[in-house]
Each structure stands twice: as C-alpha cells, then as structure tokens.
Amino acid sequence: MKKDCFQFETRIADLAEGRHDEAALAHVGSCSDCAEHLRQLQIILAAAHEPWAAAPVELVATVKGLMTPQPRTVFARLLRTSALAGARAIPDDVQVVLDVEEASMRVMYARMDAQWEVMGKLPSSAWTVELNARPLSTDEDGRFSFAVPAVEATRFAVLHNDLRVEVPPLQELLSSGPSNPR
Amino acid sequence: MQILLKEDDLDRLIERCRRSDSEAWAALVDRFQALVYSVPRRYGLGPDDAADVFQTTFQSLLRSLDRIESAKALAKWLAVTAARESMRLRRIAGRTTNPEDYDMALDEVVASEEASAEETAVASEEALMVREAVAKMPAKCRDLLQILYLEGDVPYTEVSERLGMPVGAIGPTRARCLEKLRGSLLKNGFFE
Numbered sequence: 001m002k003k004d005c006f007q008f009e010t011r012i013a014d015l016a017e018g019r020h021d022e023a024a025l026a027h028v029g030s031c032s033d034c035a036e037h038l039r040q041l042q043i044i045l046a047a048a049h050e051p052w053a054a055a056p057v058e059l060v061a062t063v064k065g066l067m068t069p070q071p072r073t074v075f076a077r078l079l080r081t082s083a084l085a086g087a088r089a090i091p092d093d094v095q096v097v098l099d100v101e102e103a104s105m106r107v108m109y110a111r112m113d114a115q116w117e118v119m120g121k122l123p124s125s126a127w128t129v130e131l132n133a134r135p136l137s138t139d140e141d142g143r144f145s146f147a148v149p150a151v152e153a154t155r156f157a158v159l160h161n162d163l164r165v166e167v168p169p170l171q172e173l174l175s176s177g178p179s180n181p182r
Numbered sequence: 183m184q185i186l187l188k189e190d191d192l193d194r195l196i197e198r199c200r201r202s203d204s205e206a207w208a209a210l211v212d213r214f215q216a217l218v219y220s221v222p223r224r225y226g227l228g229p230d231d232a233a234d235v236f237q238t239t240f241q242s243l244l245r246s247l248d249r250i251e252s253a254k255a256l257a258k259w260l261a262v263t264a265a266r267e268s269m270r271l272r273r274i275a276g277r278t279t280n281p282e283d284y285d286m287a288l289d290e291v292v293a294s295e296e297a298s299a300e301e302t303a304v305a306s307e308e309a310l311m312v313r314e315a316v317a318k319m320p321a322k323c324r325d326l327l328q329i330l331y332l333e334g335d336v337p338y339t340e341v342s343e344r345l346g347m348p349v350g351a352i353g354p355t356r357a358r359c360l361e362k363l364r365g366s367l368l369k370n371g372f373f374e
Contacts, residue, residue: 052309
C-alpha cells in the first residue's frame with residue numbers, strides 16, 4: 001500500500017459506483033492493493049443491486065403452514081437434586097431441577113402424611129401441565145401443585161406447543177441420576 | 183423483517199426443522215423468503231408464477247431437509263431450486279425470449295439452464311450476505327448504505343434530508359461505511 005492510498009478512499013468508492021476519475025484510475029492502475037480494493041467494492045455493489053423483493057405476507061404464511069406441528073414426546077431428565085447421591089431410600093423432601101428439552105424446571109416433592117405433594121413452576125406461560133392426561137391449573141406465575149397417594153403416582157407431563165415432556169415418577173428420576181443438559 | 187442468524191444457529195434451526203418443529207420452520211422461511219422470492223422475479227416471472235416458484239421451492243426443501251449437508255449450503259440450494267423451477271415455468275409458458283434457444287440441442291439447453299441456475303445462486307447468495315452484513319452494521323452506516331444502495335437510486339439531497347446529514351458529508355461517510363462493510367464481508371469469507 002502506498003502513502004497516498006488513504007486520500008483515494010472516497011474516490012475509489014466513487015469509481016466503484018461508476019463515476020469517472022482519471023487521477024483515481026491512474027492510482028488504481030499503479031497500486032495492486034487499491035485495485036483489489038476497487039474490485040471488492042464493485043462486487044459488493046453488484047450484489048447490493050441484485051433484484052431483491054420480499055414475498056407477500058400471505059404467501060409467507062402459506063409456506064410456513066406447510067409444516068404441520070407433529071406432536072413429540074420426550075422424557076424429562078434430571079439435572080440436579082437435593083437428594084444424596086446413592087441414598088437407597090427416597091427422602092421425605094426432595095427438590096429437583098429437570099431438563100425439559102427447551103428449558104429447565106424446578107420441582108419439589110414432599111411426603112405429607114399418607115400422600116405425596118408435588119409443586120413446580122412451569123418455564124413460561126407458554127407451557128401447560130397435565131396429570132393423568134388432564135390439565136392442571138396454574139397460578140399467574142405458572143406454579144402448579146398436586147397430591148397423589150403414592151410416590152409411584154408422581155408421574156406428570158408438561159407441554160409446550162407440539163412438545164410433550166413426560167416427567168417420570170420421583171423414584172425413577174432419582175434412580176437415573178443427574179445427567180448433562182441437552 | 184429479516185431474522186439474522188449465525189451459521190451455528192442456522193445448523194440448529196435446520197436440525198429442529200428435521201424434527202418437524204414448526205417454529206423453527208417459520209424462522210427458516212422468514213430468513214430466506216426474500217432470497218427465494220427474488221429469483222423468479224429475476225427471471226421476469228409475474229407475481230402468480232413467482233408465488234408458484236416460492237411454494238414449490240419451500241415444499242422441496244421440506245422434503246429434502248435430510249439432504250441439506252450444512253447451513254452453508256442452504257442459501258445456494260434454495261436459489262438453485264428456485265432458478266430451476268423459474269426456468270421450467272418460463273419454458274412451459276413459452277416465454278423463453280432468446281430465439282437462439284430454439285436452435286440448441288436438448289443437452290445444450292439443459293447445460294445452459296444449469297449454468298444460469300448456478301449463476302443465479304451465486305448472485306442471490308452474495309446479495310443475501312451483503313444485505314445481512316449491512317443489517318448488522320451500526321445504525322449510521324446501516325441507514326446510509328441501505329438508502330444509497332439497497333433502495334435504488336436515491337439522490338444525495340433526499341439522503342441528506344432523511345438522515346439529517348449534510349450533503350458534503352455523505353460521500354466520505356459512505357466511503358468509510360463501505361470500507362467497514364468490506365472488512366466485515368472479508369472476515370466472513372465473502373470474497374473467497
């Protein structure tokens with residue numbers, strides 16, 4: 001690059017736009033860096049001038065509708081738990097953090113007299129929760145709770161669009177142990 | 183509005199589309215809709231034919247998601263597919279304007295159309311890269327380059343009025359912004 005290259009910066013842009021400038025052309029003819037610079041600007045401007053048109057909104061919507069949502073079912077995976085690793089008995093109080101594929105979710109399990117209480121918070125308002133294929137109500141923050149007679153019955157599911165995430169009963173979750181997030 | 187995605191994000195998006203994730207598909211359509219729709223317009227097709235090409239191209243993509251090797255290949259694949267379909271429609275309608283085509287042997291016609299599709303694909307991919315690079319620039323450069331080069335021939339007086347920039351500052355600012363754009367494209371392998 002030559003000393004006077006910088007003074008030609010604007011004029012090389014002019015050349016790339018197709019304006020005539022003898023002095024700039026002479027400089028480009030004697031400077032390989034500036035010649036390459038000009039060539040690259042010409043490529044950019046040619047690409048910028050390519051015909052370009054956004055598709056009509058209705059057409060885009062039609063094409064988006066080509067893919068009909070396919071319901072998918074996956075199983076939640078345990079990320080973290082307050083239960084001691086290797087403990088043989090299920091503790092009376094356990095907190096777990098679950099990987100529900102697109103998000104994580106915290107759930108608490110507590111033995112209360114003759115039943116198990118399960119409390120959780122959905123990742124966002126776009127999620128819903130089901131127990132035995134029936135929707136459970138949630139509060140405005142997405143918190144839900146239910147009680148079942150045995151730990152084996154703590155299975156539930158959370159849903160988001162076409163995704164269904166089955167949360168296995170607590171003893172199955174704990175026996176599988178924590179895993180890495182997806 | 184164009185959705186800007188890095189290549190890794192696009193790979194993930196394609197992967198999600200393969201799993202029939204309709205949200206991912208919608209994002210993919212948003213990103214490439216202008217690229218695909220511009221191809222039939224480039225071949226001189228009207229809005230109805232352009233709509234047919236657009237739908238056929240995305241239907242083909244839906245069927246071929248497993249065959250798209252990487253995010254890098256997708257823009258070119260879409261443009262080639264749209265170009266082939268555009269030429270097919272043009273042929274059916276007898277709208278081929280080059281009379282020399284009628285004297286060509288079938289294999290020559292096919293070779294010529296393939297070369298045209300390839301050329302269209304390269305041009306479309308470059309146009310997309312430039313537009314995406316401009317969209318990622320700081321506001322001052324983005325707005326200036328958008329008006330000067332992506333909107334067509336806008337006189338400096340109008341540019342000055344719209345951007346509140348003195349006419350005398352437009353030329354040097356444009357040169358600096360083009361330089362930044364060139365640097366960013368260079369970094370992304372645009373000129374390779």
